[in-house]
Amino acid sequence: MVVLELSEQDVNRLFRALADATRRDIVCRTLVADVSVSQLADSYSMSFAAVQKHVAVLEEARLVAKEPRGRERMVRGNLDRIRQAQRLLDSFEELWRSRIDRLDILLAEDEPAPPDS
Amino acid sequence: MVVLELSEQDVNRLFRALADATRRDIVCRTLVADVSVSQLADSYSMSFAAVQKHVAVLEEARLVAKEPRGRERMVRGNLDRIRQAQRLLDSFEELWRSRIDRLDILLAEDEPAPPDS
DNA sequence: ATATCATACAATCAAATGGTTGTATTAGAA
DNA sequence: TTCTAATACAACCATTTGATTGTATGATAT
Numbered sequence: 001m002v003v004l005e006l007s008e009q010d011v012n013r014l015f016r017a018l019a020d021a022t023r024r025d026i027v028c029r030t031l032v033a034d035v036s037v038s039q040l041a042d043s044y045s046m047s048f049a050a051v052q053k054h055v056a057v058l059e060e061a062r063l064v065a066k067e068p069r070g071r072e073r074m075v076r077g078n079l080d081r082i083r084q085a086q087r088l089l090d091s092f093e094e095l096w097r098s099r100i101d102r103l104d105i106l107l108a109e110d111e112p113a114p115p116d117s
Numbered sequence: 118m119v120v121l122e123l124s125e126q127d128v129n130r131l132f133r134a135l136a137d138a139t140r141r142d143i144v145c146r147t148l149v150a151d152v153s154v155s156q157l158a159d160s161y162s163m164s165f166a167a168v169q170k171h172v173a174v175l176e177e178a179r180l181v182a183k184e185p186r187g188r189e190r191m192v193r194g195n196l197d198r199i200r201q202a203q204r205l206l207d208s209f210e211e212l213w214r215s216r217i218d219r220l221d222i223l224l225a226e227d228e229p230a231p232p233d234s
Numbered sequence: 235a236t237a238t239c240a241t242a243c244a245a246t247c248a249a250a251t252g253g254t255t256g257t258a259t260t261a262g263a264a
Numbered sequence: 265t266t267c268t269a270a271t272a273c274a275a276c277c278a279t280t281t282g283a284t285t286g287t288a289t290g291a292t293a294t
């Protein structure tokens with residue numbers, strides 16, 4: 001099993017990259033098929049350069065990778081990164097569960113559970 | 118089962134809110150215990166107002182809710198929102214899987230699979 | 235009643251973000 | 265070779281973000 005080795009900065013970049021509808025759409029499209037930057041650019045009502053920048057943000061977050069193919073760059077989504085994000089969210093859930101566990105222990109004590117103090 | 122009813126804006130806010138280490142820490146802490154805004158503020162090397170703003174961002178993203186308790190506001194993490202984020206990431210994974218399925222169908226054809234065209 | 239603690243909120247500011255246009259480079263097509 | 269399509273990248277601009285300080289309000293404690 002691969003250890004989750006992400007710096008806080010990496011996590012910031014990861015979630016930030018996902019916090020934009022155009023970028024999420026790019027991730028979707030590049031997960032289901034190989035697409036070039038110019039093909040992507042044709043789909044959105046913004047300049048080529050703007051799309052290029054969105055791809056760059058996704059690339060820094062390692063949510064996609066670019067691979068040269070002739071004179072164009074094919075963009076491919078990186079599912080592993082998505083899974084890392086999922087594991088991060090899982091850890092929140094585990095924290096929450098640990099709280100419930102502690103509450104259960106309190107409730108199981110001989111003495112009645114003290115109110116939150 | 119609850120339908121995932123989030124606008125693009127909601128999703129933007131959700132991921133954006135998670136794209137900051139202080140805010141993620143606040144979510145963690147408020148998932149495991151009830152904490153007031155001032156208790157939170159004591160933990161970070163920034164002004165009370167700055168922490169207040171982080172909490173406000175989390176609140177707009179509905180990752181936490183504030184509940185008045187006497188003169189202080191208790192902040193409580195909202196696990197449902199985390200789970201919604203998880204479901205969003207799941208949908209990426211499903212998209213990817215659909216691609217694999219389509220590739221499998223191609224490979225199962227009589228004719229040898231054509232190269233990506 | 236008064237002092238204090240917890241919060242709310244406005245004004246301000248530097249830096250980052252998301253977009254633009256323009257110019258340069260590079261690879262394929264004619 | 266020459267033209268063109270795909271990309272790279274710089275400069276610029278408006279808006280948002282993340283922080284600050286200062287002031288006001290409300291609830292507790294003395």
